[in-house]
Amino acid sequence: MNQETIIVFDKVQKIYGDKYALKNFNFEVRKGAFLTVVGGSGGGKTTMLKMINGLLMPDGGRVMVNGKDTAHTDLIALRRGIGYVIQGGALFPHLNVRENIEYVPRLEKNRLTEERIQELMDMAALPMDMLSRNVSELSGGQQQRVGIARALAAKPEIILMDEPFGALDGITRKQLQDEILGIHRRTGVTIVFVTHDLREAVRLGTWILIMNEGKIVQQGTPQDVRDNPNGDYAQRLLEQLDCG
Numbered sequence: 001m002n003q004e005t006i007i008v009f010d011k012v013q014k015i016y017g018d019k020y021a022l023k024n025f026n027f028e029v030r031k032g033a034f035l036t037v038v039g040g041s042g043g044g045k046t047t048m049l050k051m052i053n054g055l056l057m058p059d060g061g062r063v064m065v066n067g068k069d070t071a072h073t074d075l076i077a078l079r080r081g082i083g084y085v086i087q088g089g090a091l092f093p094h095l096n097v098r099e100n101i102e103y104v105p106r107l108e109k110n111r112l113t114e115e116r117i118q119e120l121m122d123m124a125a126l127p128m129d130m131l132s133r134n135v136s137e138l139s140g141g142q143q144q145r146v147g148i149a150r151a152l153a154a155k156p157e158i159i160l161m162d163e164p165f166g167a168l169d170g171i172t173r174k175q176l177q178d179e180i181l182g183i184h185r186r187t188g189v190t191i192v193f194v195t196h197d198l199r200e201a202v203r204l205g206t207w208i209l210i211m212n213e214g215k216i217v218q219q220g221t222p223q224d225v226r227d228n229p230n231g232d233y234a235q236r237l238l239e240q241l242d243c244g
């Protein structure tokens with residue numbers, strides 16, 4: 001394994017009934033990458049993401065994170081090093097912002113210092129006076145920011161993001177994209193970010209993976225993908241960039 005590789009998919013298969021969600025999927029994620037995974041509905045993006053933190057296991061092949069096969073690893077320890085952000089933030093609605101952010105570290109008997117909480121709020125561009133607010137009173141964009149602060153709390157090596165900004169208006173979406181780019185730049189965390197939106201994928205990614213029907217259509221830098229679309233599917237997807 002390449003020293004700089006943090007996640008490896010090795011001949012991974014995932015089958016539901018007689019349909020492959022992932023078919024002979026081989027892929028490596030470099031440490032520190034901002035990988036964006038793009039493609040149409042049902043292409044296998046969420047399936048591949050959930051295999052990284054062991055929410056799903058392969059039916060064939062293996063997924064390695066930091067050199068360890070997820071099928072033979074302590075899943076709690078694995079998830080401790082992986083932040084997970086999904087659409088809507090999946091916050092605990094009855095808890096306030098502080099309690100949401102402190103939730104996982106507390107389970108592990110790690111108290112976050114006030115300094116660390118301030119740092120997390122700053123990274124997510126949230127004001128400190130929001131800590132005592134109940135999350136159900138916050139806007140969608142604010143909730144998503146709390147989800148990001150919570151995912152960062154345990155200083156993960158990897159952050160998985162599944163359509164995190166899908167439900168937000170254009171302006172809020174752009175602000176959150178800027179925030180996550182800043183977090184990536186400052187912390188060097190490896191990010192795997194699933195989106196339907198090629199424009200978002202190109203804007204954020206250092207590396208782009210285009211998937212369709214459980215297979216890789218194309219991968220490369222945003223520039224490579226734009227300049228040399230591989231086949232009809234990539235070409236049609238890229239046409240989104242030119243109209244709109």
Ligand SMILES: Nc1ncnc2c1ncn2[C@@H]1O[C@H](COP(=O)(O)OP(=O)(O)OP(=O)(O)O)[C@@H](O)[C@H]1O
Pocket residue numbers: 016019020021039040041042043044045046047048196
């Ligand atoms: N629990 C499940 N049971 C049966 N089929 C499933 C299940 N989860 C996913 N699938 C199927 O596997 C395929 C890949 O789904 P997946 O959610 O990974 O795609 P996706 O690219 O993330 O799609 P979307 O962008 O719509 O979320 C789809 O055909 C889907 O219907």
